[in-house]
Amino acid sequence: MPDYCGDLAKGVIDLDEEASSAAMRGIIASLDTASPDELTEGVRRLLPAVQQVSIGNGGQAAQVAAGLIEAGADPFVLLDVLVERVTDGLEHAVRFPVLAEKDGAAFEAPGTQEEADALIERAARAAAQAGIGREEGLLITESFFTVDDWIPSLLLPLQQKRVRQALPGRERLAAAAEAMSDHADAAPWLFGLLRVIDDEPFLVIHRPTGRAYRLTISGVGDNFQLHTLLAATLIGDPAQGLIEGDRPAPAWIAAATDGPDLQPAGGVRGQFELFGADGERIWGEGRPADIPVLDGHRVVVLDRPSYARSWNTGRVYPLMHPEITLDRVLPAAEATAWLGRITDPSD
Structure with missing residues (x-):
């Protein structure tokens, strides 16, 4: 080798x-x-x-x-x-589109040596018109x-x-x-x-029950994946302070973590509506890095879903294995204090 x-x-x-x-x-x-x-x-x-x-x-x-x-x-x-x-x-x-405007015609990737030679000459002329050197213009192209x-x-x-x-x-x-x-x-x-964040503290609040959780999250590619991982981590035995409900199907969890099938049959369905501490919706197409920080934590508020939602792919980066750790279930008084600091989207 x-x-x-x-x-x-x-x-x-x-x-x-x-x-x-x-x-x-x-x-x-x-x-x-x-x-x-x-x-x-x-x-x-x-x-x-x-x-x-x-x-x-x-x-x-x-x-x-x-x-x-x-x-x-x-x-x-x-x-x-x-x-x-x-x-x-x-x-x-990224400087090429401005350079190309000087030529006034569309540029296409060359497929033959003849086309490559023609591209070089056009790029050189455009560079001269833009007031930059020939070599720099060719490097840009x-x-x-x-x-x-x-x-x-x-x-x-x-x-x-x-x-x-x-x-x-x-x-x-x-x-x-x-x-x-x-x-x-x-x-x-x-x-x-x-934009992927690692070892980030998250504060997750379940609005219907008022329960709150402190988690640490790494390696999550988008908020669809985050949604599945939060549901898989926090839905469980209410006697242990978790959220009552149906956990994501094993195939959905595998698709969001390290399973070989990134697109399970029938897609992945959501269990919550996600909001930030500012009351703004957390869209699935966004990234965890976009979620606003409040007192050193990215805050996610879980609410009842207003409509059924689903998506096709469990994770967008096949080789990136996420980490999500439930560090602690917050005591009721602490959870109530956090709940009082977040904005209700209906306000």
Whole structure:
């Protein structure tokens, strides 16, 4: 495995398509039997290519590195380099639409060398009209059409909590991913992962009973998933301070945690209506990071559902395993005090 990765790095740097293809076949053939140490050394051998090659030629090496990380390689060997390359690529790419306006016609990704040569010339003319150098204009154009190939190299490792917690340059990367979300298919998925919160204290109040709970939550991709996990955690024996009701079906819980079937038959049904402490509805399409904080806690108010609601997917990031811990059931007096501080949506 490491030797094949070294061959791939050399082939990518030398722009040797035949050598790169042979190395790829070797990597694929040896992937299932490679040990974690071999996988990590393979990633290390890919480092020169990921660092050196242009953004237009390095996407394959970056994606191979991500595949090795998924198989068990140490994600930190390449993390800093990948973050820098992807961030830089996104920041250049987002400048392309303004550059393209100077040309006055639509740009399409080239499918042949002839089309690539024509694109280069058009980009160079547009750069001159925009008052920037030819090389910079070409880098902007190349980034726009190829940065999407690099983004998967971060989508896989960022589904690991330890990687999210150690991620360098998070705010800069998130801003760049958000800015490119309308232009690069993978950018919204990257931005979503960068908004994932970990080890966050949540205060959950069940309005019909006045009961309240303190939880710690990590690795939840959207509020549909959060809804299912809260129901699975808090619906139970009222004698233990939990909420009476029907817990989510096992297939729904599996889809929201670590089960292989992300879309259970018949979809996932909700048990509550979710509101923030400000009385605003918490929409399923949103993220836990959007939920307002009150005194150091993200507050979720569970209410009776006003209508039946369901959704298809249990979790949006298949390899990201959520953590949700019920730390304590609040005493009645403390729960009542919290209930008195939240806004009723009917007010």
